[in-house]
Amino acid sequence: MNASTRDTRARAAHAVPAPAIPAPAATRPSPMAPLPYVVTSVHRDTYDTVTLVLEPEDAALPSWEPGQFTMMYAFGVGEIPVSVSGDPYRQDRLVHTVRDVGAVSHAIASARAGDVLGVRGPFGHGWLSDGWPQHDVVVVAGGLGLAPLRPVVYGLVAHRAKFGRVTLVVGARTPADLVYTREYEAWRSCGLDVRVTVDRATPDQDGRPWTGQVGLVTAPLARVALDPERTTAFVCGPEVMMRAAAEALADRGVSDQQILLSLERSMKCGIGVCGHCQLGPDLICRDGPCVTYRHAAPLLAVKEL
Amino acid sequence: MIALPLAFGHSAAGGEPAPGGRGARESASQLTVDGIGALVAELRRRGYRVIAPVRRDGALVLDEVRDAGELPWGLGVESGPGHYRLVERGDGQLFAGAAGPMPWKRFLRPPREKILDADRTPGGGFTVTEPDPSEEPPLAFLGVRPCDLRALTILDKALLTAGGRSGYAVRRSRAFIVAVECTEPAETCFCVSASAAQGVNCGPGADPAAAPGAPRHDLLLTEVTGGGGHRFLARSGSCRGAEVLARIAHTTADTRTIDAASRAVERAAASMRRTLPTVDLRSLMAASVEAKHWRDVAERCIACGNCTLVCPTCFCTTTEDTTDLTGAHAERWNSWDSCFDLDFSYIYGGEVRSSVQSRYRQWLTHKFGTWQDQFGDSGCVGCGRCIAWCPAGIDLTEELKALQSEWELEADDA
Numbered sequence: 001m002n003a004s005t006r007d008t009r010a011r012a013a014h015a016v017p018a019p020a021i022p023a024p025a026a027t028r029p030s031p032m033a034p035l036p037y038v039v040t041s042v043h044r045d046t047y048d049t050v051t052l053v054l055e056p057e058d059a060a061l062p063s064w065e066p067g068q069f070t071m072m073y074a075f076g077v078g079e080i081p082v083s084v085s086g087d088p089y090r091q092d093r094l095v096h097t098v099r100d101v102g103a104v105s106h107a108i109a110s111a112r113a114g115d116v117l118g119v120r121g122p123f124g125h126g127w128l129s130d131g132w133p134q135h136d137v138v139v140v141a142g143g144l145g146l147a148p149l150r151p152v153v154y155g156l157v158a159h160r161a162k163f164g165r166v167t168l169v170v171g172a173r174t175p176a177d178l179v180y181t182r183e184y185e186a187w188r189s190c191g192l193d194v195r196v197t198v199d200r201a202t203p204d205q206d207g208r209p210w211t212g213q214v215g216l217v218t219a220p221l222a223r224v225a226l227d228p229e230r231t232t233a234f235v236c237g238p239e240v241m242m243r244a245a246a247e248a249l250a251d252r253g254v255s256d257q258q259i260l261l262s263l264e265r266s267m268k269c270g271i272g273v274c275g276h277c278q279l280g281p282d283l284i285c286r287d288g289p290c291v292t293y294r295h296a297a298p299l300l301a302v303k304e305l
Numbered sequence: 306m307i308a309l310p311l312a313f314g315h316s317a318a319g320g321e322p323a324p325g326g327r328g329a330r331e332s333a334s335q336l337t338v339d340g341i342g343a344l345v346a347e348l349r350r351r352g353y354r355v356i357a358p359v360r361r362d363g364a365l366v367l368d369e370v371r372d373a374g375e376l377p378w379g380l381g382v383e384s385g386p387g388h389y390r391l392v393e394r395g396d397g398q399l400f401a402g403a404a405g406p407m408p409w410k411r412f413l414r415p416p417r418e419k420i421l422d423a424d425r426t427p428g429g430g431f432t433v434t435e436p437d438p439s440e441e442p443p444l445a446f447l448g449v450r451p452c453d454l455r456a457l458t459i460l461d462k463a464l465l466t467a468g469g470r471s472g473y474a475v476r477r478s479r480a481f482i483v484a485v486e487c488t489e490p491a492e493t494c495f496c497v498s499a500s501a502a503q504g505v506n507c508g509p510g511a512d513p514a515a516a517p518g519a520p521r522h523d524l525l526l527t528e529v530t531g532g533g534g535h536r537f538l539a540r541s542g543s544c545r546g547a548e549v550l551a552r553i554a555h556t557t558a559d560t561r562t563i564d565a566a567s568r569a570v571e572r573a574a575a576s577m578r579r580t581l582p583t584v585d586l587r588s589l590m591a592a593s594v595e596a597k598h599w600r601d602v603a604e605r606c607i608a609c610g611n612c613t614l615v616c617p618t619c620f621c622t623t624t625e626d627t628t629d630l631t632g633a634h635a636e637r638w639n640s641w642d643s644c645f646d647l648d649f650s651y652i653y654g655g656e657v658r659s660s661v662q663s664r665y666r667q668w669l670t671h672k673f674g675t676w677q678d679q680f681g682d683s684g685c686v687g688c689g690r691c692i693a694w695c696p697a698g699i700d701l702t703e704e705l706k707a708l709q710s711e712w713e714l715e716a717d718d719a
Contacts, residue, residue, distance in 0.1 A: 030470045032420055033433045057430055075423060075431050076628035076635035101653045116430040118423075238654075266652050268624050271467040272679075275621030275642070276649065278671065281678030286467075302594050304663035 031271050034073040034118025035059055037094060039111045045179040046205060049144065050109045051085065051097045054117065061119060063091045066151035067126030067262060067290040071270045072096060073118030074107035081267040081285070082108075083148035084122065088155055094119060097147040097179060123270040127152050127260055127290045133232035136164040138224060138254075140217055140245045142171045142237020146179055148262050148289075149236050157190045167193040167224050171217035171241070175204035195220040217241060218248050228253030235293075236262040243300055246293040259293035280305055333558035334550060336526075336537040341399065342373035343553040344483070344524075345447065351549070353445035353481055356412055358405060363391060365405035367412070370447070377402055384491040384689065387698030397535060400448055400528045403491035404688045408617035409453055410460060412444055413480070414473045414639075420624070421637035431635075438472040443479040450487050452496040452688040454522060456617030457482075462680040463620050481545065484522035488569040490577050491689060495702055498580035499687025524550060527566040533559075538566045579689070579702055582709045586683070590674025592715075593708045594666070602704055603662035605697045610643030612691035612699075613668065618684050621649070644668050669701060 037054035044050050061070065069083040080102070086095025100109035111117060127149075137156060141149050156166050168187065172178045175198050184194045197213040197220050204210055213220060217237070231254050235245045242261050249259050265284045268274040272286035280299045282288055299305055336344070348355050349371070358365040360377050370376060381394040382402045394401055422434045449457070457477070464473045490496070523546030527538040538558055541547035582589065593599075613619040623642035628635045642649055644667045650657035658664045676684035685701075692700045 030435060031467075032471070033435055034421075034423075036430050036433075038430075075425070076626055076632065078626040079624065079637075099653075114429065116428075118431070118433065264652060265657065266650055268622070273464050273467045273471070273620070274623065275644070276623070278644075278667070278675070278679075280670075281675040283679060304658045304660060305594070305667075 031120060032269070034071070034079070034120050035061060036116045037119050039113055039115045039117060040093070041113055042111065045097060046177055048101070048109075049097060049099045049179055051095060051179075052108070052111060052117075053086070054094045054096065054119065055092070057116060060092075061094070061121055064088075064094075064122035065126035066128055066155065067148055068122035068124050069148070069270075069289065070094065070096070070119045070121030070123065071267070072098070072104075072108055073120070074104055074111075075116075075118070077107040078104040079118075079120075079268075080104045080108070081123075081270065083262070083289075085147040085150045086154075088151045089158065097144065097150075099144055120270060123285050124289050125287065125291070127234055127262070129290070132159070133163065135230035136227055136232070137166045138221075138226070138231055138233040138249065139166075139168045140171075140221060140233065140235045140237070140249075141169070142217060142241040142245075143173065143177055144179060145235075145237030145241075145262070146170060149234055150180060152234055153187060153192070157187055157192065160191045164230060165193070165225065165227075166191065167195065169217050169220050169224065169245075170194065170196045171198065171237070173199045174202045175210045175212075176202065178204070181205070193224070195224070216244065218244050221245060221248055226252050226254065228255075231258060233259045235259060239264075239300060243297075246297070250293065256294040256297065257292050260290055261293055261296050262289045263291060263296060264289065332540065333563060334539045334555040335529075335558040335562050336539050336553065336555050338397075338399075338535050338537075340537060340539070340553055340555060341376065344549070345370060345373050347549055347552050348445040348447075348481060348483075352442055354442040355445045355447055356409075357447035358402060360391065364389065365391065365402045367405070367407040367409065376447075381489065382491050384493045384693040385698075386493070386692050386700045387695055389693045396530060398489070398528060398530060400450075400485045400487075400526070401489040403487070403489060403494055404450065404452065404617075404690050406615050406690065406694055408615060408688075408690065409446055409449060409457065410617055410620065412446070413457075413460070413476045414464070414620060414622070414641075417638055417640045418472055419636055420472070420639050421635075423635040423637075425633040435470070436472070438475040439479070441476070443481065444476060445481040445483065447483045449482055449484045449522070450688075451484070452487070452494070452499075452686040453617050454482065454484050455496075455500065455686045456688070459618045459680070459682050459684065459686065460620060462682055463618075466680075481549075482522040483524045483526060484542075486525065486527040486566070486570050488528055488573045490573050491693070493579065493689030493692040493700075494577055494687060495579040495581060495689060496687035497574050497577045498702075499683070499685050522546070527570065529562050529565045529569060531565060533561050533565070536562060538562055581685075581687070581702055582705050584709055584712075586673040586705070587677050589705070589709055589712060590670040592712050594670070596708055596711050598704070598707050598711050599662040599666045601707070602665050602699065603660065605699055606645075606661055606665050607697055608645040608647075608661045608664055609696060610645040611694045611696065612701075613643040613645060614641065615690040615694045617686060617688055617690070618672075619643070623649075644671070669704065672701075673705070 036057040038057050039052050040055050041053045064084050066088050069081045071079045072082045073079045082096045085097040098109045100106045188194050201210040201214045233249050235242050246259050263284050265277040267277045267285050270285050272283045277284035355370050357370045359368045379394050379397045380402050381392045383390045383392050423431050425431050522542040525540045529536050541550050621642045622639045625638045645664050672684040
């Protein structure tokens with residue numbers, strides 16, 4: 001689906017006829033039934049965040065695209081939406097990065113190798129509805145917003161020669177909140193311009209003092225050399241950060257159709273029938289989470305929408 | 306207002322056969338009062354669990370009936386904003402009571418529904434099984450008014466396209482629908498206006514079978530009283546409807562009954578005073594996102610969520626996961642949720658819609674605006690339940706008119 005298709009989706013919905021009432025097929029599982037996946041390894045990213053590698057115990061989910069998410073299930077505790085953060089060329093496994101902030105995420109983040117979790121999905125529209133960018137790429141990530149972007153970064157690294165300038169701007173509240181720090185050097189050595197900044201210069205995860213940049217992602221972003229006509233930007237992080245970053249990129253001439261954001265709302269079902277993830281006309285699980293800034297800007301501008 | 310074949314009189318005047326669509330004059334039947342009992346018995350004989358309006362707790366609610374004696378003969382409804390009373394009419398009419406507090410969705414997408422069982426396996430894994438709703442007895446809905454028939458179509462668009470063998474999909478595909486033409490709208494009703502706003506053919510007098518994309522029914526009844534006695538015009542809308550009708554004692558409808566039915570329905574449509582603004586409501590909602598009027602509503606709205614519970618199209622649900630005491634058996638339950646609930650929009654970091662005005666805005670703009678973006682239809686059928694059952698007496702038709710005034714004032718200023 002290209003960007004213009006995405007923007008006309010809402011209008012096209014007017015033509016939707018009443019669907020025929022199907023006699024539901026007896027095949028199972030339904031999109032609501034989690035498939036058991038075994039945790040094969042756990043990597044601790046920060047004091048509150050872990051990355052899990054999961055492999056199907058039996059049946060596997062359909063293949064996923066960068067930017068999509070699954071509903072992860074902790075037995076008897078509940079389900080949460082989590083974006084896939086692994087290598088898109090490794091479809092034999094699922095990689096999820098989870099921050100321990102609630103009952104379900106705590107149960108999932110506490111999983112150990114050998115434990116079994118449930119997954120449904122993958123759901124939603126990913127980053128690459130228009131395919132991979134043709135020229136320059138700017139990736140802007142705030143905090144755990146790097147998780148849904150990492151599959152894109154892996155793709156950029158794997159096919160580095162196909163792209164022009166590739167810049168990754170990573171921000172976090174403190175150095176201890178930065179995820180995937182051990183990969184930054186590898187990405188740099190593959191030709192990515194990786195710039196890191198933090199809001200507060202407290203010691204990093206290993207207790208070392210912070211010697212890098214301090215400030216919002218918009219500061220290093222302002223210094224990135226841009227050819228706006230040839231740039232595609234992927235932005236994910238807290239909403240306020242996404243708005244600031246997208247606005248900065250748009251101010252520098254990047255088309256709002258070439259700036260993509262990943263939106264977050266409460267989700268219970270993943271298939272557009274629970275109603276929780278509404279943002280104006282969108283059901284984020286169905287119409288998002290990845291949308292163009294052109295589409296998102298008016299929605300994000302309204303308080304409490 | 307879009308010209309609709311709303312009333313029988315219009316089409317009859319045009320030389321068309323009247324109720325039940327083309328050729329209905331030939332195929333329409335009529336039932337006596339006893340025919341309703343026979344209908345309930347026949348549906349039960351076929352294994353249906355028959356759901357119909359019954360009197361309980363001072364209201365007409367929907368519940369299973371075993372014989373026609375349980376039906377609300379002679380009961381009418383008097384309603385207004387924040388007001389609902391049953392009245393004894395003394396005329397023995399069966400379908401004179403307009404929409405009660407319960408919408409039919411209650412039986413297709415129940416307030417609580419188990420959607421998963423999960424059981425631990427010895428290796429530390431688990432198996433998942435989904436309940437099979439086709440093991441439940443099929444449902445027969447007796448007395449679905451045009452507004453509620455249309456609500457089912459709207460729910461279908463929202464819930465069936467997502468796929469999956471949901472309980473809703475299974476129950477809906479098996480449900481037998483006995484629709485009844487509306488001859489007694491309540492003071493809170495505005496289905497004529499709501500359907501006209503959508504360019505669809507429903508409301509009193511509309512022929513559910515004839516309109517393109519119209520809601521489906523298996524049988525359609527119209528209650529007739531007066532000269533000729535208390536009787537029901539009956540038309541089938543499906544093969545199984547015809548089969549059921551064939552098993553019930555009936556006669557070919559006489560002209561007097563057909564004409565009386567036309568007049569009753571025409572009168573009902575003409576008696577409806579409440580209306581929606583005639584502007585394009587999707588545009589009005591889009592233009593009203595930052596309206597001042599939301600603050601005014603929020604001063605009256607107590608965010609109780611009654612409107613979403615009684616609404617025949619509100620479909621939002623949340624999930625709840627539980628385990629038994631051993632921890633080896635887990636379940637997941639769906640339950641109705643409401644966008645008026647603070648927790649509804651919670652994500653890590655806080656609720657998106659913390660103010661009442663933002664929650665009322667979400668509900669109203671969804672019904673009349675973004676529902677069209679999402680499902681290609683309006684989310685409102687004009688049944689008026691949300692007006693009657695709002696403890697604060699908030700009337701969405703009035704709120705829409707206030708928003709329209711604000712919009713027009715702003716347009717004048719600009």
